Amino acid sequence: MDYTSAKDQSNYLAKIRKRRKVFLGVAAFLIFVLIVLVLALTVFKPKHAITTVKSAKLAGMKAAINVPNMGLDLNVTLDLDILVKNPNHASFKYTNSVALLYYKGMEIGEAEIPAGKILSEETLEMNVTLNVLADRLLSNSDAYSDVTSGQVQVQTSTRISGKNGPMTETGEPSAPPKPLDDARRRRRRRRCCACCIAVALLLLTLFLILLVLALTVFKRRDPVVTLLSATVSGVAPRLVLPAASVELNVSLRLALHVYNPNRVGFKHHPGKSVVLYRGTRIGEADVASGSVAARGSENVTVDLTVEADKFLPDVAQLVADVVAGEIDVDANTRVPGRVNVLGIFKRHVVAISECHFAIGVPDLRIRKQDCKQSTKM
Numbered sequence: 001m002d003y004t005s006a007k008d009q010s011n012y013l014a015k016i017r018k019r020r021k022v023f024l025g026v027a028a029f030l031i032f033v034l035i036v037l038v039l040a041l042t043v044f045k046p047k048h049a050i051t052t053v054k055s056a057k058l059a060g061m062k063a064a065i066n067v068p069n070m071g072l073d074l075n076v077t078l079d080l081d082i083l084v085k086n087p088n089h090a091s092f093k094y095t096n097s098v099a100l101l102y103y104k105g106m107e108i109g110e111a112e113i114p115a116g117k118i119l120s121e122e123t124l125e126m127n128v129t130l131n132v133l134a135d136r137l138l139s140n141s142d143a144y145s146d147v148t149s150g151q152v153q154v155q156t157s158t159r160i161s162g163k164n165g166p167m168t169e170t171g172e173p174s175a176p177p178k179p180l181d182d183a184r185r186r187r188r189r190r191r192c193c194a195c196c197i198a199v200a201l202l203l204l205t206l207f208l209i210l211l212v213l214a215l216t217v218f219k220r221r222d223p224v225v226t227l228l229s230a231t232v233s234g235v236a237p238r239l240v241l242p243a244a245s246v247e248l249n250v251s252l253r254l255a256l257h258v259y260n261p262n263r264v265g266f267k268h269h270p271g272k273s274v275v276l277y278r279g280t281r282i283g284e285a286d287v288a289s290g291s292v293a294a295r296g297s298e299n300v301t302v303d304l305t306v307e308a309d310k311f312l313p314d315v316a317q318l319v320a321d322v323v324a325g326e327i328d329v330d331a332n333t334r335v336p337g338r339v340n341v342l343g344i345f346k347r348h349v350v351a352i353s354e355c356h357f358a359i360g361v362p363d364l365r366i367r368k369q370d371c372k373q374s375t376k377m
Contacts, residue, residue: 015294016265034202041195047087049118051158054081059129076132080111083125084160086118092160093117099158101130103143108136113160221261223292223373225333225353228255228299228366252304254285260292264339267291268351271335273302277327278317282306287335322361331355350376 060077082099086092094115101109109132118124137143146152260266271287283306292298321327333353338346357369 030206034199037198041191043089050085050087051156052083053156054083054125056080078130078132080128080130081125082128083123084118085123086121089120091117091119094160097158097160099128099156101132102155102157103137104140106136106140108133113158217263220375223351223375224259224261225355225371225373226257228257252306254302254304256300256302257297258292258300259297261295263294265291265294266337266339268335268337271333273304273331273333275304275306276330276332287333325361326358326367327361328356328358352376
């Protein structure tokens with residue numbers, strides 16, 4: 001029996017460790033997904049880079065006669081100092097790219113941007129050479145009026161591609177970035193609302209899962225205690241002086257079967273069992289510590305000492321019960337312990353058992369029994 005009990009306990013501990021690993025793995029995965037989702041929608045949410053032309057100066061001019069078209073090709077070279085700000089919390093490594101210059105929707109120049117890297121939240125200053133096709137600019141009817149007014153409005157389009165995906169920016173030279181329009185604000189607001197709703201739904205789902213498990217699978221059920229047998233293991237008479245009286249102690253060995261219907265294990269500490277005969281306490285026994293596996297059972301042996309002299313006030317009734325062949329006694333047992341939910345959550349509980357059973361005379365076998373169990377957290 002001891003070997004079987006040790007083997008059952010070893011299997012129970014192995015199941016507890018396996019469940020703990022599964023629970024920790026699932027919890028870690030859910031927490032990781034939640035953290036990644038929150039970071040992706042907040043800290044690491046992609047933001048557009050801000051490109052600003054810091055300065056521009058004339059580097060050269062080249063004129064050529066176009067004989068077939070009977071015209072003049074005029075190319076102007078500009079040196080541009082460009083500031084590129086990366087507002088993201090991740091660095092960006094880009095390849096060779098191109099910056100284009102537009103005048104009223106018509107491409108009038110381009111500049112090559114060499115490969116490089118922009119660190120997170122860094123503003124990178126780069127110098128590029130822009131080749132302007134002046135003949136294209138002058139072919140527009142509005143160019144002359146803009147030049148005479150002293151201000152020519154142009155747009156730039158820069159596409160920088162790298163490992164983290166493309167960053168495309170358009171803007172005007174030496175002009176601050178434009179504020180977000182209402183459509184972009186609405187999109188950003190919708191994304192924030194969607195993030196909050198997703199997190200709230202995830203937390204609500206976890207809460208509902210835990211609530212359903214607590215009310216179904218892990219719902220608390222009272223243990224079942226059955227008295228298997230009771231045998232006399234010894235009789236010890238004792239002479240008490242100076243009263244000159246004789247005390248008689250009878251030792252009984254009780255075999256109990258404890259079944260745990262719950263899906264959580266129960267580890268109990270030393271407990272106490274009290275035996276009553278017609279309301280009079282006639283003996284007590286100590287219950288050794290141990291553990292009962294989830295939905296498992298355990299056989300417990302209890303050595304009970306009955307003080308026979310306590311029967312003297314009811315000796316007439318005792319004799320009548322013996323003659324009738326049956327003695328009715330009550331046993332109240334109280335065992336403190338602790339339950340483990342998946343080997344992680346632990347709560348202190350007290351298992352209480354109140355049993356009424358009839359012992360046959362003279363075979364000392366259990367004729368009938370009626371037990372009521374309860375558990376207090």
